[in-house]
């Protein structure tokens with residue numbers, strides 16, 4: 001599903017290049033569920049940005065379902081992302097002026113007849129335990145309910161790869177646990193590959209594979225913003 005080799009990414013801040021990622025090799029098989037943990041600033045979100053083609057590496061190769069993401073133009077990456085990736089974020093990113101149903105509908109293929117779209121949305125809302133919330137605005141939903149809507153929006157097109165960046169980061173313990181199970185259950189029932197970045201160890205423990213990013217990344221220490229503090233950056237030689 002995903003093959004990474006010789007991947008590196010730095011950010012240039014105040015005229016200095018700060019190495020963030022240096023990943024010699026990493027593979028994720030189709031259907032795998034992987035939780036990535038690691039300290040703040042260790043490059044976890046940056047890695048998801050590279051995998052999704054939102055950001056580009058300085059060097060290296062990323063193949064997504066056999067497609068060379070690293071060789072694509074921005075619009076090719078955008079197309080691949082909308083076809084193949086569902087993205088779940090910590091703060092849901094629902095559009096406040098749209099209902100739950102409309103927030104899901106905007107992610108759906110416009111060529112699908114409207115009636116079919118409505119039926120599919122109802123089925124999904126039922127599946128995530130929100131059968132009577134279709135017309136509610138995000139502000140009328142709890143944070144856990146908003147995350148459920150955001151998960152439906154990410155999964156409704158059945159993407160082969162689901163990426164989630166701190167999906168439980170702003171939720172209380174119990175709701176976080178429900179959201180963890182929901183993401184795992186939904187992606188398992190569709191044989192989707194799921195890569196989650198999380199500080200939530202309870203969530204990470206639920207995953208068949210849990211990886212500290214430092215196991216992949218040869219950049220051992222990281223600069224925090226404001227960048228450029230003396231002595232906080234170092235690239236290991238392996």
Ligand SMILES: Nc1ncnc2c1ncn2[C@@H]1O[C@H](COP(=O)(O)OP(=O)(O)OP(=O)(O)O)[C@@H](O)[C@H]1O
Pocket residue numbers: 011012013020038039040041042043044045046047222223224225
């Ligand atoms: N666009 C950018 N420009 C400059 N520096 C950046 C940019 N994006 C990230 N960084 C820096 O890269 C490093 C890694 O950031 P990243 O968000 O990937 O870390 P993280 O492991 O996800 O952290 P956290 O767990 O706190 O979310 C940080 O030092 C951050 O300040």
